[in-house]
Amino acid sequence: xxxxxxxxxxxxxxxxxxxxxxxxxxxxxxxxxxxxxxxxxxxxxxxxxxxxxxxxxxxxxxxxxxxxxxxxxxxxxxxxxxxxxxxxxxxxxxxxxxxxxxxxxxxxxxxxxxxxxxxxxxxxxxxxxxxxxxxxxxxxxxxxxxxxxxxxxxxxxxxxxxxxxxxxxxxxxxxxxxxxxxxxxxxxxxxxxxxxxxxxxxxxxxxxxxxxxxxxxxxxxxxxxxxxxxxxxxxxxxxxxxxxxxxxxxxxxxxxxxxxxxxxxxxxxxxxxxxxxxxxxxxxxxxxxxxxxxxxxxxxxxxxxxxxxxxxxxxxxxxxxxxxxxxxxxxx
Amino acid sequence: xxxxxxxxxxxxxxxxxxxxxxxxxxxxxxxxxxxxxxxxxxxxxxxxxxxxxxxxxxxxxxxxxxxxxxxxxxxxxxxxxxxxxxxxxxxxxxxxxxxxxxxxxxxxxxxxxxxxxxxxxxxxxxxxxxxxxxxxxxxxxxxxxxxxxxxxxxxxxxxxxxxxxxxxxxxxxxxxxxxxxxxxxxxxxxxxxxxxxxxxxxxxxxxxxxxxxxxxxxxxxxxxxxxxxxxxxxxxxxxxxxxxxxxxxxxxxxxxxxxxxxxxxxxxxxxxxxxxxxxxxxxxxxxxxxxxxxxxxxxxxxxxxxxxxxxxxxxxxxxxxxxxxxxxxxxxxxxxxxxxxxxxxxxxxxxxxxxxxxxxxxxxxxxxxxxxxxxxxxxxxxxxxxxxxxxxxxxxxxxxxxxxxxxxxxxxxxxxxxxxxxxxxxxxxxxxxxxxxxxxxxxxxxxxxxxxxxxxxxxxxxxxxxxxxxxxxxxxxxxxxxxxxxxxxxxxxxxxxxxxxxxxxxxxxxxxxxxxxxxxxxxxxxxxxxxxxxxxxxxxxxxxxxxxxxxxxxxxxxxxxxxxxxxxxxxxx
Numbered sequence: 011x012x013x014x015x016x017x018x019x020x021x022x023x024x025x026x027x028x029x030x031x032x033x034x035x036x037x038x039x040x041x042x043x044x045x046x047x048x049x050x051x052x053x054x055x056x057x058x059x060x061x062x063x064x065x066x067x068x069x070x071x072x073x074x075x076x077x078x079x080x081x082x083x084x085x086x087x088x089x090x091x092x093x094x095x096x097x098x099x100x101x102x103x104x105x106x107x108x109x110x111x112x113x114x115x116x117x118x119x120x121x122x123x124x125x126x127x128x129x130x131x132x133x134x135x136x137x138x139x140x141x142x143x144x145x146x147x148x149x150x151x152x153x154x155x156x157x158x159x160x161x162x163x164x165x166x167x168x169x170x171x172x173x174x175x176x177x178x179x180x181x182x183x184x185x186x187x188x189x190x191x192x193x194x195x196x197x198x199x200x201x202x203x204x205x206x207x208x209x210x211x212x213x214x215x216x217x218x219x220x221x222x223x224x225x226x227x228x229x230x231x232x233x234x235x236x237x238x239x240x241x242x243x244x245x246x247x248x249x250x251x252x253x254x255x256x257x258x259x260x261x262x263x264x265x266x267x268x269x270x271x272x273x274x275x276x277x278x279x280x281x282x283x284x285x286x287x288x289x290x291x292x293x294x295x296x297x298x299x300x301x302x303x304x305x306x307x308x309x310x311x312x313x314x315x316x317x318x319x320x321x322x323x324x325x326x327x328x329x330x331x332x333x334x335x336x337x338x339x340x341x342x
Numbered sequence: 343x344x345x346x347x348x349x350x351x352x353x354x355x356x357x358x359x360x361x362x363x364x365x366x367x368x369x370x371x372x373x374x375x376x377x378x379x380x381x382x383x384x385x386x387x388x389x390x391x392x393x394x395x396x397x398x399x400x401x402x403x404x405x406x407x408x409x410x411x412x413x414x415x416x417x418x419x420x421x422x423x424x425x426x427x428x429x430x431x432x433x434x435x436x437x438x439x440x441x442x443x444x445x446x447x448x449x450x451x452x453x454x455x456x457x458x459x460x461x462x463x464x465x466x467x468x469x470x471x472x473x474x475x476x477x478x479x480x481x482x483x484x485x486x487x488x489x490x491x492x493x494x495x496x497x498x499x500x501x502x503x504x505x506x507x508x509x510x511x512x513x514x515x516x517x518x519x520x521x522x523x524x525x526x527x528x529x530x531x532x533x534x535x536x537x538x539x540x541x542x543x544x545x546x547x548x549x550x551x552x553x554x555x556x557x558x559x560x561x562x563x564x565x566x567x568x569x570x571x572x573x574x575x576x577x578x579x580x581x582x583x584x585x586x587x588x589x590x591x592x593x594x595x596x597x598x599x600x601x602x603x604x605x606x607x608x609x610x611x612x613x614x615x616x617x618x619x620x621x622x623x624x625x626x627x628x629x630x631x632x633x634x635x636x637x638x639x640x641x642x643x644x645x646x647x648x649x650x651x652x653x654x655x656x657x658x659x660x661x662x663x664x665x666x667x668x669x670x671x672x673x674x675x676x677x678x679x680x681x682x683x684x685x686x687x688x689x690x691x692x693x694x695x696x697x698x699x700x701x702x703x704x705x706x707x708x709x710x711x712x713x714x715x716x717x718x719x720x721x722x723x724x725x726x727x728x729x730x731x732x733x734x735x736x737x738x739x740x741x742x743x744x745x746x747x748x749x750x751x752x753x754x755x756x757x758x759x760x761x762x763x764x765x766x767x768x769x770x771x772x773x774x775x776x777x778x779x780x781x782x783x784x785x786x787x788x789x790x791x792x793x794x795x796x797x798x799x800x801x802x803x804x805x806x807x808x809x810x811x812x813x814x815x816x817x818x819x820x821x822x823x824x825x826x827x828x829x830x831x832x833x834x835x836x837x838x839x840x841x842x843x844x845x846x847x848x849x850x851x852x853x854x855x856x857x858x859x860x861x862x863x864x865x866x867x868x869x870x871x872x873x874x875x876x877x878x879x880x881x882x883x884x885x886x887x888x889x890x891x892x893x894x895x896x897x898x899x900x901x902x903x904x905x906x907x908x909x910x911x912x913x914x915x
Contacts (some may be wrong), residue, residue, distance in 0.1 A: 052781065092904070098907070106890060224887050
């Protein structure tokens with residue numbers, strides 16, 4: 011098929027068409043594909059717009075969940091990009107601890123407002139026990155096949171008198187002062203996790219404290235955790251006084267996104283080590299290296315199970331620069 | 343044909359082109375008041391105002407204006423970008439808003455020159471299509487270009503991306519006309535390229551395109567002439583070489599001093615300008631669920647974004663047009679085969695040589711490919727989304743116009759017995775192929791950067807795939823009614839990715855209450871917003887930390903996809 015073209019001054023449309031060689035009949039029928047595609051595109055656009063959930067759909071989903079949910083059960087949404095809407099419409103059902111949870115292993119049941127057949131990565135392997143369609147939203151009820159019983163969550167006890175913090179450089183660990191209720195300064199792209207209002211203050215350096223903040227992990231999810239930026243030649247120590255021990259210490263650690271991903275030239279930082287001590291005896295350790303993201307670990311504590319002990323977390327790194335490190339853990 | 347008839351015939355395509363441009367301009371002006379102001383617009387408001395004040399000084403005290411002190415004071419602002427568009431934005435503001443009060447909206451007065459450039463782009467694209475192929479091809483090309491949703495968004499702005507797209511098509515159109523002979527079009531090419539350079543730095547790629555085109559399509563002549571000791575050059579290229587740099591420096595007062603070196607022999611302002619763009623920082627951009635912030639960047643990014651943001655019907659027509667024109671392009675480039683030491687190949691090339699000495703379709707093809715070419719390298723930053731290869735789109739649209747013309751001819755032929763009235767089938771098809779782009783553009787507004795075509799599944803499909811949601815923080819403008827209604831008097835708002843200038847312009851335009859204050863710390867005001875982009879999630883978590891709550895008071899959505907979350911500070915009033 012050859013089209014003869016306009017040369018110096020162009021051809022009128024009629025001339026251009028007239029000079030085209032007669033097309034094979036099959037091409038004439040194939041040309042019908044073009045208006046067909048246009049119609050399909052118009053219909054697709056209409057379908058996309060028609061399938062958008064309305065505020066009333068989200069409100070109906072919220073009413074259903076409020077009716078069915080028991081205290082302590084997780085409420086969330088899928089796919090992940092719908093999360094802001096879930097937090098808006100289910101605001102009383104998603105506390106900060108759930109929104110920035112370390113994982114979902116502790117929940118027995120979850121209500122998932124699901125759009126477009128999305129799945130939530132935290133709930134893989136959970137069994138669907140019910141579902142309710144509310145417009146384009148499907149509220150799925152999922153059951154955890156093996157929910158964990160949390161006996162003590164470090165994040166919930168990071169304050170005096172339950173916890174104390176030290177900066178250990180040399181032989182004598184220096185206790186750090188607890189400063190509650192301060193203004194949270196800063197904010198903006200590239201500033202990372204904010205200094206929390208209540209924290210164990212270590213130095214005027216904005217990064218040098220132990221406190222509860224929320225970091226962005228390598229999957230860009232928010233994780234509520236204990237900021238414990240390592241220091242040169244020492245350790246950041248947090249001690250929890252009376253911890254009812256269980257079979258395992260279950261935790262996660264990570265480095266805030268911009269610090270872990272490295273700079274524009276791909277330069278990354280060194281590893282950070284977390285040690286868990288029970289009454290001064292090391293129970294286990296986990297090392298976090300760049301690229302590992304929000305890393306989970308389990309430390310066997312059966313030797314102290316069903317007793318009340320002092321639990322100490324030590325964080326150290328040989329190269330602590332830009333180690334915007336944060337951990338969380340619980341006894342189960 | 344009388345002289346008058348000849349004149350009327352010559353003016354007819356211009357009338358059509360002008361009508362298209364005027365309609366587009368009216369649509370842009372009418373839809374602008376609901377579109378928030380982008381980060382870069384904020385920077386250019388500032389720069390344009392400084393430049394306008396210098397022009398005002400030039401009008402009133404030429405001697406004072408031409409001192410280095412006055413020039414540097416005004417033109418140092420935003421000197422990493424050339425001056426043409428910012429000068430036009432500023433002059434429009436100075437005269438149409440400040441002095442003559444023709445435009446009441448200050449923001450619109452800045453934006454108007456960019457809109458006019460967008461409209462001009464349609465006019466020239468139509469002319470190109472009309473002259474190179476047919477009126478119907480030109481019409482469909484121009485309308486398809488106008489209503490690519492990303493073009494539609496950017497055409498509203500006081501930015502450079504649509505203007506430089508227009509300047510590319512103007513330069514290549516003038517160059518193409520110049521190949522038909524005559525000094526006028528050659529000079530016009532040089533002038534146009536100078537203005538293109540003065541619009542945005544991607545115009546520096548144009549000479550590569552022109553030289554490549556000339557070598558490919560005139561290789562036979564080159565071979566013959568060089569054998570005779572001559573080096574034939576297109577007049578337009580000479581004109582570009584002579585006029586381009588003169589216009590580039592002449593219209594940019596910042597470049598009038600220390601152009602190539604300082605008195606202390608340090609690199610001059612031109613090197614600083616070049617260095618800024620050659621060593622540009624890498625910003626973040628989401629693609630397929632991953633945040634890309636340094637090379638190597640994904641090889642398929644640019645092609646994927648074309649696929650997901652240009653309406654499907656336009657792409658289909660483009661593919662048809664390209665397929666139809668490949669044989670022509672080969673015939674236009676047969677001179678290159680003459681360079682090969684194979685007699686049989688040379689004979690074939692001679693036999694199949696195109697009768698179009700201007701190599702029209704090779705030029706259109708290069709017009710599409712050269713602006714896309716930087717993204718063949720995995721080191722080219724991708725942070726601009728689609729806007730950095732906008733100069734490719736008029737040529738994509740022209741090939742789509744060719745595809746349309748051919749399909750229309752085939753359908754006319756197929757339906758000849760059923761539809762007797764000439765032109766009905768073509769008109770119906772024309773309406774049908776521009777409807778999806780028009781609908782998508784209308785629906786995309788004022789969320790142009792969040793829009794994806796049905797190929798991507800629309801905005802929700804793009805969110806599923808992990809495609810960038812937006813950038814530049816302009817969607818704050820869509821929250822103005824909410825803030826006007828909900829915020830207590832003198833409330834402070836942490837405005838995240840929105841610049842102070844953009845926020846301030848909403849207030850100066852009367853779209854946002856005057857008493858609302860932008861604040862720079864998340865915990866400082868009564869509200870905080872976060873623009874949903876993957877790498878900006880950290881700001882969301884900062885707000886959670888400061889407010890100790892993850893519950894937004896309002897989520898601005900587009901097709902059900904979160905665009906901006908607004909949080910109410912529990913410690914606020």
